[in-house]
Amino acid sequence: MKNIYFLIILLCTVTSCNNDDDVNNDATNEAQCNYQGFSYLDNANNDQTVIPESELNTQYFPNASNGPYGEPGIEIASYTSSPSLFFTTNVIELNETGTGRLTLDGGDEIIVNVICQRAGTAFGDEVRLDVTYGGVEVEFCVIIDEVL
Numbered sequence: 001m002k003n004i005y006f007l008i009i010l011l012c013t014v015t016s017c018n019n020d021d022d023v024n025n026d027a028t029n030e031a032q033c034n035y036q037g038f039s040y041l042d043n044a045n046n047d048q049t050v051i052p053e054s055e056l057n058t059q060y061f062p063n064a065s066n067g068p069y070g071e072p073g074i075e076i077a078s079y080t081s082s083p084s085l086f087f088t089t090n091v092i093e094l095n096e097t098g099t100g101r102l103t104l105d106g107g108d109e110i111i112v113n114v115i116c117q118r119a120g121t122a123f124g125d126e127v128r129l130d131v132t133y134g135g136v137e138v139e140f141c142v143i144i145d146e147v148l
Contacts, residue, residue: 036126038078038085040138050138055081058142060092060121066148068101074127076140087140089129094119100131120144 036053059075061067068075068088076087082105089100091114100114110133118128122144129140 036141036143038076038138038140040136050083051078051081051085053142056085056140056142057146058127058144059146059148060125060127060144061148062121074129074144076142087131089114091116091129092119092121092127100129102131102133121147123147 037049037056038051039047039049042048056076056078059077060073061075062072064071067073067090069090071090072092073088073090074092076085078085084105086103087100089098091098091100094116096116098114100112102110102112104110112131112133115130116128117130118126118141120127123146125144127140127142127144131138131140
């Protein structure tokens with residue numbers, strides 16, 4: 001639990017609240033990933049990667065029977081890096097908004113807001129999800145590793 005709060009406080013101190021990929025922070029979100037992994041935009045408008053895509057495993061569940069919460073969705077996990085991470089969401093359609101669940105370092109599950117900026121459904125597709133929690137915005141830009 002302390003690790004989650006530490007990470008959130010750390011991100012709050014080094015990030016701007018808007019990582020919309022432009023110098024003035026006033027653009028709409030872009031669908032293209034210029035980097036890959038779990039990242040944020042710092043106060044100098046530089047992408048900072050917390051966990052690189054190579055350390056994330058992304059699974060897409062197209063069917064309700066085996067997806068998160070009984071619906072089609074995405075699970076993103078990393079157990080090999082620090083912090084460890086587990087994220088699930090049913091926000092999988094382009095421009096869809098909703099919620100997801102994020103767990104860092106085995107701590108408590110946090111309900112976060114999610115916007116799908118780039119959708120994918122096949123092995124190798126790129127997916128971009130903007131995730132916000134308490135004024136902090138981070139991003140998943142990942143490649144689908146498995147379709148289950």
